[in-house]
Amino acid sequence: MGRRRIRPLLMICAALLAVTALPAAQAGAEAGAGARTGPDRGTGAGVGPGAGGGVDVRRHTAARTDGGQGARPLDQVVPAPASVRPEGKPYAITSRTVIRVSGGATGAASKEALRMAGQLAELLRPSTGYRLPVTTRPGRDGIQLRLVGDRKLGSEGYRLEADKRAAVISAKESAGLFHGMQTLRQLLPAAVEARTEQPGPWLVAGGTITDKPRYAYRGAMLDVSRHFFSVPKVKRYIDQLALYKINKLHLHLSDDQGWRIAIDSWPRLAQYGGSTEVGGGPGGYYTKADYREIVRYASARQLTVVPEIDMPGHTNAALASYAELNCDGKAPPLYTGTEVGFSSLCVPLERTYDFVDDVIRELAAMTPGPYLHIGGDEAHSTSHADYAAFMNRVQPVVAKYGKQAIGWHQITGATPAKGTVAQYWGYDRTSAAERAQVADAAKKGTRLVLSPADRTYLDMKYDKDTPLGLSWAGFVEVRRSYDWDPGTYLEGAPAGSVLGIEAPLWSETLSNSAQAEYMAFPRLPGVAELGWSPASTHNWDGYKHRLAQQASRWDQLGIDYYRSPQVPWPGR
Numbered sequence: 001m002g003r004r005r006i007r008p009l010l011m012i013c014a015a016l017l018a019v020t021a022l023p024a025a026q027a028g029a030e031a032g033a034g035a036r037t038g039p040d041r042g043t044g045a046g047v048g049p050g051a052g053g054g055v056d057v058r059r060h061t062a063a064r065t066d067g068g069q070g071a072r073p074l075d076q077v078v079p080a081p082a083s084v085r086p087e088g089k090p091y092a093i094t095s096r097t098v099i100r101v102s103g104g105a106t107g108a109a110s111k112e113a114l115r116m117a118g119q120l121a122e123l124l125r126p127s128t129g130y131r132l133p134v135t136t137r138p139g140r141d142g143i144q145l146r147l148v149g150d151r152k153l154g155s156e157g158y159r160l161e162a163d164k165r166a167a168v169i170s171a172k173e174s175a176g177l178f179h180g181m182q183t184l185r186q187l188l189p190a191a192v193e194a195r196t197e198q199p200g201p202w203l204v205a206g207g208t209i210t211d212k213p214r215y216a217y218r219g220a221m222l223d224v225s226r227h228f229f230s231v232p233k234v235k236r237y238i239d240q241l242a243l244y245k246i247n248k249l250h251l252h253l254s255d256d257q258g259w260r261i262a263i264d265s266w267p268r269l270a271q272y273g274g275s276t277e278v279g280g281g282p283g284g285y286y287t288k289a290d291y292r293e294i295v296r297y298a299s300a301r302q303l304t305v306v307p308e309i310d311m312p313g314h315t316n317a318a319l320a321s322y323a324e325l326n327c328d329g330k331a332p333p334l335y336t337g338t339e340v341g342f343s344s345l346c347v348p349l350e351r352t353y354d355f356v357d358d359v360i361r362e363l364a365a366m367t368p369g370p371y372l373h374i375g376g377d378e379a380h381s382t383s384h385a386d387y388a389a390f391m392n393r394v395q396p397v398v399a400k401y402g403k404q405a406i407g408w409h410q411i412t413g414a415t416p417a418k419g420t421v422a423q424y425w426g427y428d429r430t431s432a433a434e435r436a437q438v439a440d441a442a443k444k445g446t447r448l449v450l451s452p453a454d455r456t457y458l459d460m461k462y463d464k465d466t467p468l469g470l471s472w473a474g475f476v477e478v479r480r481s482y483d484w485d486p487g488t489y490l491e492g493a494p495a496g497s498v499l500g501i502e503a504p505l506w507s508e509t510l511s512n513s514a515q516a517e518y519m520a521f522p523r524l525p526g527v528a529e530l531g532w533s534p535a536s537t538h539n540w541d542g543y544k545h546r547l548a549q550q551a552s553r554w555d556q557l558g559i560d561y562y563r564s565p566q567v568p569w570p571g572r
Contacts, residue, residue, distance in 0.1 A: 071205035077186040078525045078546055079245055079532035081211040088206035089164040093124065093188075098142040099134045110136075110147075112174040115300070117145050120181050129197035143184075144168040145177050156247070156302075157212025160184060162204045176212075178302045179245050183209060186243075186553070193556035215486070217449055217500025218531035219248030219306065220524065222516075223459075223507040225255035225317075226338070227277050228284035233513050235297050240517070240559065242301035244528035249298050250306040250373060250502060253286075256316035256335045256343055260285045261307070265358040266322065273317035273334075278508055280336045292366055299368070306406065307363055310375030311356065312382050312390045316343040324351055338508045341380030347390045357397055364401035372398050377408035377425070388414040395420055406449065409434075412441035421447045421499060424490060427454035427473045439492030447499040450486050456527050458505040458520045462562055468509050469519055478547070478564040482526035483540050503527040514560045521554060521561035522547055544568060 071090040075081065099121055101113045117134045120143070125132055132143075148170045153159065158171040158180030169180035187205060191198040220241050222229065229237075238249060253261045259273035262285060274285035286294070295305045315325075316335045323331040327346040335343075345352050364372055374394055379387050391407065391414035398405040405417065409424040416422060424438055442448055453460065453473035460476040461469040487495045503524055510516050525547060530538065548568050554561050563569055 070201065071203035072187050072189070072549075074187065074205050074207050074209055076546055076549060077183055078543075078550060079529035080537040080543070080546070081183065081209045082534050082537070083210040084207065085209075086205060086207040087163075090203040090205050091162040091164060091167040093128060093130065093132075093143070093200075093202035093204070095130050097130060097132055098139070099132055100139055100142050100144045101134065101136050102138060102144055102146050113145050113147055113177060116174060116177050116181065119300075120145075120184075123185065124192065124202075126196060127192045127194045127198045128200065128202055141166050145181075146170040147174070147177065148172060153210075154212045156216075156245075157210075158183070159211075160209040161207075163206050167204045175247070175302045178242075179211070182243055182245060183211065190552035190556050193553055213245070213247075213532045214534055215498065215500035215531045217248055217502070218246050218528060219250050219449065219500065219502035220246050220520075220527075221250035221252060221308075221451075221502055221504035223252040223255070223505060224260050225252050225258045225277075225507075227281070227507040227511040228258060228260060228274070229507070229513075229516075230284065231286070231290050231293060233516075234294055236513055237516065237520075238294075238298050238301055238303060240520070240524070240557075241303060241528075244525050245532050246524075246528050247303055248306050248371075248500075248502065249303045250308060250504070251294075252308050252310070252504075252506075254309045254317060254375075255314045256340070257337075258283045258285075259317040259321065261291060261363065262287050263359055263362050264288075265362065266355065268321040269318055269359075273321040276334050276336055277511075278336055278338055279511075281511070288366055295366070295368065304369035304371070305367060306369060306371045306373055307367055308373035308375055308406075309359055309363065310377070311394065312345040312347060312387065313341060313343055313377070313379035314375060315345050318355075319343060319345070322355075325349070325355060340378045344379060344381040344386075345390070347382065347386035353393065353397075356394055360394075360397050360403075361401050364398075364403050367403070370404050371406050371421070372401075372403040373406040373423075374398060374411075375408060376411045376414075379410070384413065391415075392417075409438050409448075412438050412446065416441055416446045418445070421449055423449045423451055423502065425451045425453050425457075425504070427452050435490060436492060439490055442490070442493040442497035446497070448490070448493060448497050449500050449502050450489060450498060451502045451504055452484075452489065455481055455484055456501065456503045456523075458503050458523055459508070459510065462564065466562075468515055470506070470508060476523070477566055478522055478526065478562075479540055479544070479566050481523040482530065482538075482543060484530070485535055485538065486530055487535060501527060501531040518560045518562055521559055522550070522564060522567060525550060 074086055075084045099117045101117050121132045121134055144166055150172055153172045153176055155173045156175045156179055158169055158176040160180050160183055161168045169177055171177045171180060188202055222237055258277050259269040262270045270285035275283050277283040298305050316332060319326050320331050320334050323329055376391060391411055395405045395417040404419050406421040406423055409422045412422050454476055457473060459469045460473050461471045462477055463475050486498050486501050505516060505520055544567050551569050
């Protein structure tokens with residue numbers, strides 16, 4: 001009886017919390033835990049750029065008092081949504097909130113939606129302290145995940161609708177539900193990332209977001225060859241990529257300094273070729289079980305793994321492992337430096353193609369995604385004729401095993417096969433002739449992934465004082481990384497030839513997660529926005545404020561980052 005008398009009082013308290021703005025409490029929650037390194041970080045709100053759908057979101061910067069009641073405005077997320085319509089009162093997550101999976105989904109789709117609902121519950125439970133049960137029972141309240149038949153949303157789009165009764169994420173496919181969950185996550189206070197109970201309140205601003213990506217390919221590359229990154233470290237990076245709707249993880253699995261994937265038919269590649277790294281460290285490699293675990297973990301976060309075996313150059317680890325792959329039959333020593341362009345597979349040697357076939361066959365068999373990257377850059381020790389002959393022979397091998405080849409843009413100097421994708425990594429000093437070669441291939445049907453080194457290479461130093469990274473492509477500050485348009489970047493290439501964008505992170509100077517994160521953040525979210533958001537939303541003056549608001553979230557997640565003077569960080 002005593003419990004029944006107390007319950008109405010608890011319900012009244014919960015209702016008051018749901019409709020009352022508590023700025024001080026929210027500020028305390030968003031401040032969260034301090035970063036692992038760097039000065040104390042406060043919290044703050046910035047002004048967002050114009051969103052798609054003809055909405056001038058500068059008119060809605062008062063959303064915290066215009067019905068938002070302390071909730072983060074709908075437009076204040078990264079990447080910028082395509083369309084934002086603020087309206088009505090916020091939705092409050094309380095002790096009574098349930099997560100509902102609905103929309104008539106059946107079979108595998110239903111299981112996937114339920115799995116995602118479980119992921120969302122796991123994220124929200126520690127910080128809110130609420131049970132947040134997942135149910136398929138119908139209802140009009142709670143957080144709802146709905147698989148619907150709206151073709152306008154495409155395979156990755158979603159709609160997020162919030163009012164005082166419910167927060168509803170609708171999508172045509174499970175990827176859209178997941179991306180909508182990331183937007184919901186960013187709309188909540190940064191303290192939601194904490195693994196211990198926080199005070200709240202947990203408000204989602206009222207209104208509607210309708211969103212889908214500009215490009216189908218939105219990638220990030222992690223070089224695990226120069227320095228080896230263990231499975232847990234790769235998973236950590238995957239989690240960070242997923243928050244910003246990146247959908248491709250390109251793993252650079254082989255280079256002069258190390259071979260990082262087990263190949264049963266050529267076991268010394270990993271056992272010997274993977275035994276070192278830049279600087280002479282112990283290196284390492286992924287077993288097939290390790291690789292499949294990375295693929296599984298990435299897939300659960302809507303990322304497709306794109307494995308790369310770099311050929312015919314960048315192959316010293318392979319050549320050192322097997323003397324028979326060398327034209328002179330002599331294996332070179334393992335290499336732990338950082339020079340490039342000195343190694344090459346023996347193009348005239350038939351045994352080379354046995355090796356290539358075996359590696360591609362085994363790698364394709366454990367890679368469910370459609371792409372397999374064959375490298376092709378900096379083959380300075382391979383003649384042009386040999387290079388073209390090699391690439392023209394290897395591309396059909398990729399197709400034979402059911403995959404679509406990707407090559408660095410030098411592959412356009414050979415004959416790109418139908419379906420081959422060229423990844424452009426040139427920069428401002430790249431010659432006009434080389435740019436034209438890529439553009440001409442694009443005009444003939446070759447799709448492009450853009451990774452201009454002086455824009456998207458995350459290992460480039462921010463400035464002369466950056467303690468990590470390289471500078472051969474120049475210094476790349478946060479604004480330079482963000483302030484360009486993939487659709488018009490490469491002169492002469494049709495806008496429709498651009499499949500997407502990718503941010504590579506090379507690891508010559510990076511040996512652990514903290515170092516990788518310092519170079520990736522805060523540039524990575526900007527590259528993600530270029531790949532996801534409509535060109536009409538790209539506006540540096542607005543973006544830098546939305547980016548600054550991410551700082552408290554990174555602090556909660558333990559992500560180290562560069563405090564660029566170009567960004568108005570909270571407390572600065």
